[in-house]
Amino acid sequence: MFCDFDLHMPDRLDDALSVLTDEKGMPMAGGTNLLVDMRSRKETPASVIALGNVGELRGIHFNDERTTIGSRTTVSDLLQSTELVSSSPSLVEAAAVFAGQMVRNAATVGGNIACASPAADLVPPLLSLDAELMLVSASGSRTVPLADYYQGYKRNIRGKDELITQISWARLPENSVNMFYKLARRKGDAITIVGVAVTLSISNGICRKARIALGAVAPYVLRARESERRLEGQVISEELLCAAASQAARECCPIDDVRASATYRRHVVKALVGRLLSQSWNRLV
Numbered sequence: 001m002f003c004d005f006d007l008h009m010p011d012r013l014d015d016a017l018s019v020l021t022d023e024k025g026m027p028m029a030g031g032t033n034l035l036v037d038m039r040s041r042k043e044t045p046a047s048v049i050a051l052g053n054v055g056e057l058r059g060i061h062f063n064d065e066r067t068t069i070g071s072r073t074t075v076s077d078l079l080q081s082t083e084l085v086s087s088s089p090s091l092v093e094a095a096a097v098f099a100g101q102m103v104r105n106a107a108t109v110g111g112n113i114a115c116a117s118p119a120a121d122l123v124p125p126l127l128s129l130d131a132e133l134m135l136v137s138a139s140g141s142r143t144v145p146l147a148d149y150y151q152g153y154k155r156n157i158r159g160k161d162e163l164i165t166q167i168s169w170a171r172l173p174e175n176s177v178n179m180f181y182k183l184a185r186r187k188g189d190a191i192t193i194v195g196v197a198v199t200l201s202i203s204n205g206i207c208r209k210a211r212i213a214l215g216a217v218a219p220y221v222l223r224a225r226e227s228e229r230r231l232e233g234q235v236i237s238e239e240l241l242c243a244a245a246s247q248a249a250r251e252c253c254p255i256d257d258v259r260a261s262a263t264y265r266r267h268v269v270k271a272l273v274g275r276l277l278s279q280s281w282n283r284l285v
């Protein structure tokens, strides 16, 4: 069933980092991905560093400028934060349709980012919020934009000895709307067919900021940057929003799989991006 491995259960971040030096060591947060992969022998780590006792990695903090969450914060924790609902609604909307209750209680934000699945549901909202990751190793730390984290299918820039410790993002400007929608067979306990998160900030009818993030339609969750560029600095109109939605559909590169065809996914991207942008605009005017 499982390969043989050494299990470390540190209580402190420093101790976790000191054992994460082994090339074949892997951190485990909620284990909802890793244990499944170990059972199927997709992953055969020589050592597992369980983060469950490292309390400093869990929690949600707000100040006047930023929201910061510890990487071991669970999906259920997100749903219990009333302040997140108003400051970062797309993340709460994604949490609400994430797996079922038991998985939500264990699955963490850091694990969702680190697994690098193209269908990871928390990643489009975090991209739409311009989130940054803190990566920490025994020898130092660095902050990287989430938008620069992925390099290809299940590939990212994290060093083997680094942990994601925090995810943070600036408060949205006044007159902003932030939304997420997951298309799947069911609301919860279903793998995403297409996930879309948008942020739209407007003043005097002009789009000051646009973020459009697309899940399950490329080797990793991506931003539709050309579509964003079409909106920023422009006077918003229905025609412009339609053009941005069409552009987003051109920027994705979905595949056919058991859940949907590539053609269908591309069609859904256009429909959902158009819908979310239009709803956002209607809320702002």
Ligand SMILES: Cc1cc2nc3c(=O)[nH]c(=O)nc-3n(C[C@H](O)[C@H](O)[C@H](O)COP(=O)(O)OP(=O)(O)OC[C@H]3O[C@@H](n4cnc5c(N)ncnc54)[C@H](O)[C@@H]3O)c2cc1C
Binding pocket: 026, 027, 028, 029, 030, 031, 032, 033, 034, 035, 036, 071, 072, 097, 098, 099, 100, 103, 106, 107, 108, 109, 110, 111, 112, 113, 114, 115, 119, 120, 121, 122, 162, 163, 164, 165, 188, 189, 190, 191
């Ligand atoms: C029944 C079921 C339903 C699911 N439904 C959904 C769903 O609706 N949406 C969705 O997006 N996902 C879903 N998943 C997948 C999974 O639950 C999520 O990706 C979850 O967020 C992973 O978090 P975790 O804490 O369990 O990660 P783990 O399994 O502990 O780890 C996953 C990967 O991340 C690495 N890792 C963990 N923490 C860190 C860290 N702090 N720093 C660096 N690397 C780290 C691990 O080494 C491993 O490679 C589902 C899984 C199951 C079993």
